[in-house]
Each structure stands twice: as C-alpha cells, then as structure tokens.
Amino acid sequence: MTASLALLGGTPVRTRPFPSWPIFDETDEARVLAALRSGKWGRLAGDQVAEFERRFAAMHGCAHAVAVVNGTVSLRIALMAAGLQAGDEVIVPTYTFLSTATAVVEANAVPVFVDVDLDTFNIDPAQVEAAITPRTRAIIPVHFAGQPADMEAILAIAARHDLFVLEDAAHAHGAMWRARPCGAIGHVASFSFQSSKNLTSGEGGIITTNDAALAESCRSIHNCGRVPGGIWYEHHVISGNYRLGELQGALLNSQLDRLDAQTATRDANGRYLASRLGALPGLYPQTRPADCTRHSQHLFMARLDAALFGAPRAVVLEALQAEGIPAVGGYGYPLPDQPLFRNKAFGPYLPDRVHLDYTRVSCPNSRLICAEQGLWLDQSMLLGSRADMDDIADAFEKVHAHRDTLAARAAQGR
C-alpha cells in the first residue's frame, strides 16, 4: 500500500502550487503603459485593438476579426449578423457554459438542446440531425475544453440543411482540427478573453470569419450600427457599443506573443497526462480523435466511473485536493436543467415561449457527467513541467490505491 492519504493526515503528493494565471511581465507592462500614456483609450482613437484583430485573425486562419467586450456578446452579434429572425431555432449542446444558449435567447431565437458524446464531451452530430426542424437556422458547436468538435459531420449536416455554423471557440484559442485553426472552420466563430481563458485581458471577446460581408455586419453591430463612410450619428441596424478598449487591446497584443508556445506546452502535457490517467480503471480522459491536431486544453477533462474506479467522485475530489491537486467536478447541471431554462425566465425575449418545455430535454450523457462523473483540471496546471504532470498522475494513482478507504468514508457520509 502506498503512503497514507493526505485527507487522513498523510503527506500530500504535492505542496507546491501549480503555475498561476495570468502570466505577465515587463513586456505586458510596457505595452499597457504605452497605451495608457498615448491617451487614446478607445478603439476608435488608438491602434492596439486593430493590431490585435489583425494578428489574432491571421493566427487563426481568418481574414477578419472584430474584438468585442466579451465572449457572450460575440456569440449574439455573430447570430444577428447571420440574419437570424425572431423564433428561429439554433442547436446548442447541453454541456457548455450558459452563454452558448443565452446568446441565442438574447438574439430572440430559440435554443434547441442536443446532448454531448460521452467520450469527447462535444455535441453529438447524430443527435444534431435528429433535432433539425423547418425552423432550424444555425448550429453552435462548442470545442469543449479546447478539443475541436466533429466538424466534418457538423459541416455536412449544415450543408444538407442550409444551416449557419457558429463555432463557440471560447476554449479553443490556437486549437486545430485537421491542422486548420478552430475559428476558421464554420461560417463564423466566437472566442472569449475572460480571466480564466487561455488568452485573457480580464474580459473581452472576438469574432473571426473569412466572410467579408459577415465581418462588415459584425463590425457595424459592435459599433452602434455605423457603416463605412457614414457620419458619426448615423445608425443603420439594431446594435450597440460593444467595442473593446485600447488598454485591453494592448494587453492582448503582448499576451498573444505567448499563446503559441503555451498552447504547445498544454497540448503536450495533455497528451502525456491522458496516457497516464487513462491507465487507471474507471478513469476516462476526454477521447481525442485523430482530427484533433492541436488541443488547446482550456481544461483537462475526464470522466470517473465510480463503480469501476472503486470510489465516488465527491470523495475522490476531496482526496485529490488534499494531495495538492485542485481537481473539480465542473458544471453542476446541464443547461436545460438550469432554473433559467426550466422556468423560461427569458425576460422580454421570445414572447411566444409558451410552447417551449425544457423539462423534457433528453440529455442522459450530460446529466451523468454533471451529477456523477465529470472531472476538470484547469489550463494553467497544464502549463507546468513533466514533473508537475507526474505529480497529478501520482496523486490519482495514490487515491486509486486507497479507493476502498475512500468508498467506506463516502458510505459513512463523511
């Protein structure tokens, strides 16, 4: 038997912290200070956001990018630019962050939920096809945890049914599908720069596309409906001020210098960790298809089958945390089970929502992942060394070795 569990007073596998996030140094300070001192703090006055848009677009295989205040608004603007009308249906996964679906409601359209695959945690294309109705206009695949969704199947379905594909790439900065960057696969994509994300300015988001007309429309919507050549107080479409500020643009420019190397580190560490953790009974790291040529590992995600592992998730997480591994269970509910959807608490949106019933959504995989099996490690841990990955794997092995003790503890409700 290995050393005793830290949870029960033994020595933890690890006491050192993992790499902290965000990472910054004097290069970020210099960029932000220069933007500050320029006195040009709004994007229409300065050149930082414009420079960032060009660089981010190029890095993600796109001709156009429009930076906005966050990765929720970017989704809504993309849907509006696609010409969505009130009551149109948009297919979204059940296992994702709130915004993927609320952006649809805020575009006055109807989110239609589809379950995810139990191995990849990405939307299940077979179920997408089954969810299509005459009112379906768009699909929002999420590249969950930074692993590209099955875009071959999704693009084929979209082509058959003339649907718009909006990639929710909030987790997928620098990720690649068949060596093509996420963000350049569907018609349009949305990224987030919120604090936890692999590229961050505290808050922020961006829309990427290769469609010039769509980009023009997004640019107008994010800038109060202005159009090129128009005068200042001339507004052409329903819109608002969703522009990103120059100080954030400056920070993103310096942060972007690190993205490629950081993504390579996360990807390599993710592969290694998956190879070690996947050897444990009942522990299933996210299955990585060959089409995923680069995983951005916003999360390292796995499923823990309590019966096969030998102890339930809650006590396993408790034991891992005591060993110095900050693993968490992730989302507590699939989106349709959130009170917001159960109660259709949509405020003024979707006035004829009476016919919608989100209590009837079938998503057994997402429910299982949320309630019992999901396990997340944060992206910043994946920026560590090989020895750091070994600590994580050693801690899982130690906890597994003590599974009977942990199972008994869980049974006693302690």
Ligand SMILES: Cc1ncc(COP(=O)(O)O)c(C=O)c1O
């Ligand atoms: C999958 C997904 N989509 C959209 C968002 C929304 O981004 P933001 O927080 O920048 O609005 C997030 C995260 O925050 C996310 O995880």
